[in-house]
Amino acid sequence: MKNLLNKSSKLLCLTLSIVLLLLIPAACDASPSASEMTESTSEGSTTLLTAVPTLTDTQSEESTAAPPTPTPIPLVLTEPFETAPPNTKYKPVSADQTRAPGVITQAEYSVTIMTDKLVRPWAIDVLPDGRFVITEKGGTLRIMTSDGQLSAPIGGFPEVDDRSQGGLLDIAPAPDFSSSRMLYFTLAEATDQGSLTAVGRGRLSDDETIVENFEIVWRAIPYYDNSAHFGSRLEFDGEGNLFVTTGERSSLATRPKAQFLDNGYGKVVHITPDGDPVPGNPFLDDPEALPEIYSYGHRNIQGLAIQPETGEIFIAEMGPRGGDELNIIRPGGNYGWPVISYGIEYSGDPIPDGLTVMDGMEQPAYYWDPVLAPAGMTFYTSGVIAEWQGNLFIGGLASQHISRLVLSDGRVVAEEWLLINEGQRFRDVCEGSDGALYSVTDGGRLYRIG
Ligand SMILES: [Ca+2]
Numbered sequence: 001m002k003n004l005l006n007k008s009s010k011l012l013c014l015t016l017s018i019v020l021l022l023l024i025p026a027a028c029d030a031s032p033s034a035s036e037m038t039e040s041t042s043e044g045s046t047t048l049l050t051a052v053p054t055l056t057d058t059q060s061e062e063s064t065a066a067p068p069t070p071t072p073i074p075l076v077l078t079e080p081f082e083t084a085p086p087n088t089k090y091k092p093v094s095a096d097q098t099r100a101p102g103v104i105t106q107a108e109y110s111v112t113i114m115t116d117k118l119v120r121p122w123a124i125d126v127l128p129d130g131r132f133v134i135t136e137k138g139g140t141l142r143i144m145t146s147d148g149q150l151s152a153p154i155g156g157f158p159e160v161d162d163r164s165q166g167g168l169l170d171i172a173p174a175p176d177f178s179s180s181r182m183l184y185f186t187l188a189e190a191t192d193q194g195s196l197t198a199v200g201r202g203r204l205s206d207d208e209t210i211v212e213n214f215e216i217v218w219r220a221i222p223y224y225d226n227s228a229h230f231g232s233r234l235e236f237d238g239e240g241n242l243f244v245t246t247g248e249r250s251s252l253a254t255r256p257k258a259q260f261l262d263n264g265y266g267k268v269v270h271i272t273p274d275g276d277p278v279p280g281n282p283f284l285d286d287p288e289a290l291p292e293i294y295s296y297g298h299r300n301i302q303g304l305a306i307q308p309e310t311g312e313i314f315i316a317e318m319g320p321r322g323g324d325e326l327n328i329i330r331p332g333g334n335y336g337w338p339v340i341s342y343g344i345e346y347s348g349d350p351i352p353d354g355l356t357v358m359d360g361m362e363q364p365a366y367y368w369d370p371v372l373a374p375a376g377m378t379f380y381t382s383g384v385i386a387e388w389q390g391n392l393f394i395g396g397l398a399s400q401h402i403s404r405l406v407l408s409d410g411r412v413v414a415e416e417w418l419l420i421n422e423g424q425r426f427r428d429v430c431e432g433s434d435g436a437l438y439s440v441t442d443g444g445r446l447y448r449i450g
Pocket residue numbers: 297325335336337340341362363364
């Protein structure tokens with residue numbers, strides 16, 4: 001293992017032109033007690049490994065104990081991290097919609113490369129026992145222990161289209177994994193008719209050498225023969241159903257389908273574990289619509305995270321040249337693509353009429369220009385690094401850093417860039433049971449940050 005100290009704090013402090021102190025109540029509702037949070041900034045992580053409750057522990061605590069008093073977390077704000085000129089001349093609808101003030105983590109943390117032996121990893125998640133499950137794009141699963149021991153590749157999947165942006169994609173252990181051993185995946189299913197984004201599931205065998213009885217439960221129809229914009233992410237909501245994200249398959253022929261409800265392209269869908277529409281879905285009464293659809297008008301969604309306290313659904317989607325978006329998903333919402341966008345074509349042409357706002361279409365909560373190329377993301381819930389609590393961490397591909405977003409009432413109040421000197425495309429981020437962040441990169445690395 002290679003140990004790297006985070007030096008970005010020092011570098012950025014030199015560039016501080018303005019230091020503001022903003023007091024924001026910590027999102028403490030489902031977090032460790034205020035005293036645990038205070039301890040966590042001054043004590044070693046070894047002690048805290050056992051002090052930090054899991055989300056389940058916390059939720060059960062909530063039912064018996066009074067909510068902890070919110071602790072003010074001072075944010076040291078700086079100039080925005082982004083200094084490059086934007087690709088477009090578009091203006092945000094509000095000043096906080098892009099280029100938020102910079103913020104710098106005050107707590108000390110270390111950055112460790114746990115392994116560099118992964119082969120095109122795409123997603124990382126955590127099992128109830130704290131071990132990590134990691135998908136590899138070519139169609140294999142790996143398991144890693146908290147001390148970095150990596151399993152052999154685990155198979156059992158159908159043929160995936162792993163060209164370009166396809167492959168075995170996201171993973172989510174079933175909420176009852178401890179008893180069922182069921183794992184859920186998204187993948188680019190390869191067939192003679194072309195490929196599509198699919199949701200499948202299988203059981204991790206008792207000896208952990210294969211995913212057994214794999215079956216596909218949902219397909220983002222129709223099939224199409226290319227290898228781009230599959231999305232996708234999936235995550236269980238609080239009721240045991242799945243939110244799943246897709247992409248619009250990139251070509252000029254398929255792009256308009258994001259605006260129509262008769263197909264699975266450029267959508268957030270809400271399905272049961274069997275792949276059926278969830279009762280209450282917004283388009284159940286529309287005979288023209290796929291009943292699984294929850295929101296539409298998306299381009300290519302590779303980031304999904306459900307806010308653990310409010311249940312709000314946050315997604316990050318790839319924009320074209322400029323115009324990467326952070327969206328908070330409203331049932332039935334039209335998120336605009338390809339009618340409105342804060343980006344332009346790679347050629348420099350507008351998309352298609354240079355519109356960024358339209359009645360009946362949702363505005364992004366936040367956008368990036370130039371792009372981050374946002375991939376997997378997670379909310380940080382632990383109290384180990386108290387100032388990160390409630391923040392959203394997003395892996396950046398083109399940008400080659402991890403973006404930390406500080407949120408307040410659904411708005412981005414500050415953004416920090418982490419791991420800016422690693423030269424890695426950060427594909428997914430998750431929170432470990434030890435309260436550290438873990439991230440896999442296209443280069444095959446798994447980082448521990450905490
Ligand atoms: Ca949009």
